Amino acid sequence: MHENYDVIVVGGGPAGSTTAGLLAKRGRRVLLLEKEKFPRYHIGESLVPGLMPVLDELGATESIEASGAIRKYGISLIWGRDPQLWQVDFGEATEHSYAYEVKRAEFDNILLTHARRLGVTVIEEASVHEVIVDNGRCVGVRFSSGGSNAPVELRAPFIVDASGQAKLVARELDVVEWHEDLKNLATWTYFQGGVHPDGKYAGNIVLENRPPGWLWLIPFSDNTCSVGFVAPTTEYKATGLTPTDVLKLRIEDSIEIKARLQGAIEVAKPRTTKDWSYTNRQMSAPGCLMVGDAAAFIDPLFSTGCMLAMKGASAAARTIDVMLDQPDRESELRASYEEAYRNFLEVVISYVRFFYDPTRQISEYFDEAQNLIDPNEKLSAREDFILLISGLRGKSAIMDPLALADRV
Template structure:
């Protein structure tokens, strides 16, 4: 069987659903292939405000509000020389002063549903088998449904939003790992724990402990996502299994151990070696978006927001290059440059922030040096802007969609 579309998107997570939905909204025929059946579990529950504008663009911000997720207005940290401190997104003067802590199964299912509503053909429980190429250009994908039907789908353009599976990127680009961010995480869920209160209500809580740090994310009904992150090297030197390591590090904490007042519900989960970037983000007929392109350490919860911002930019990019194929190479180059530039800033900042022995003013000033070298704003505001997934001075994806002729 052979099918034809304007665009094929591999992957139905936040990056894929956003890209596909916004393309369909522009009148393009879009096929989205997803290997799982939604709703499905996924880690990465704490969002930042940079994604809220994309929810507006998709027309579903109010629906996200109606799902009853916890509003996240900022963060509270035990990090650096001066003990516990906090920030609010509103201090950065964003368009939207809060984000959400979400159940990813519900959140991602809503995004995929919206893509369907906007006209995307969505096929779940589908395995992409190979990339179709002609004369050095990607022209489609071969896929197999759960029922065993194998199909070739042709397209004017292909988007890889398949996360770490990288169903297109794996065939077309190598991956570079960030060696100084080779970390692992072990996490679980706890119920009836002590919530943050007052101005900290809804905040993600982060506490540094020897050799690592914890996240503590309020989700719903008193449930909290609690995870410990450490370098692979430090965890290996600890000489114990990850579950025991988690419990031992909780005991070493100052604040977290007093907050874990309720029982753990469910088993521990773990992941490791997640910080990487593809060498190439785009090429003739294809582009990578979200985790298929790169993933950065979860310290500042950038994953979902960067995926959705990139999805929004990718949709605009594809509309432009399909209308003006002669400038495809130029537009793809701008996409890759802007994506890598923002990633470099985030990676540089995360690496610097992992030095937990500094004054918080040092973190503010480093953020300013990255995104506001002219010092047009106060350093604390630049810090908040950066970790909101935004930029004070220009769009993260500054594509310049009117190519010079």
């Protein structure tokens, strides 16, 4: 470890690994500090095509493919007024016709390892205690590692907060804004076996609305699947049941997911976490950009977590690379980064809120997608729906801060 880094990245999840790796590809000297030892467990196993261009940019697609991750060509749903299974194919609207269903421990470890190969210095089991601020600017970090409590202080021209829901910088600045209507609780477990379709749709995630919440089923290549239930925290309290019992009850009440779990064996202890959506009032500070869950967390309905993290990371890497060469543009570029990030988030969260109403016709969901991203109706409403949920279309230049900055 040396002290002349260009960038210090806090956090080794998809946002941190991607930001660090892309900066290293641009010739920057990058230190990444990760508090855990990889591989480590994480939820968020269904990916969408919107992150595929970033995987290609990293040069990591081949590694993901070689890992045996199952391809996801679309989504299958029981949602809306008519309780019948319907599905969409990503290839109907985009050249990125698939993404993957992944075990996040494996996926995240591949990305972190790839960052190392690109030249990033990675220190695991490194706990960052604080970001150092000097005259209002983030200039370094204090951390401990290697089983020692002795703090280490390192400085760099730029800091990236990819600390996930720890939200290291946002909590210090007190800029986290919760979306009160999306304070949900997720409970999930894993099954082996069951009755699953063959062919192209075998890797589809299944979403089934069970008001006031919804169920997911994510298949994996090893004949296991993840099954979970998301609902407002008030729903869990109202039942008087434990979260595990609520999950079992909702599975039993389901249509498609119950059918697919016939003969399956539960092979893991259920887990529970708060899925409280939030967006920071600011996503940067002098000398620092926030990315991934450190900037915002949006309801997991459309599996947007990794996509938002990696798109944001790509935008952050491009922005920081220019700022390091042109420090006089930092204020302008930080503002453009936040605008691009926020514009994309606003589309996603607006649509999640609309889609949560299960009483609509399927055509209404398509029409609202078109209203949000294609009001001039250049494509069909169904195509706009596919583009929106795949993360390949937004209200702005698709998280491109430099394009926004160059407008003025």
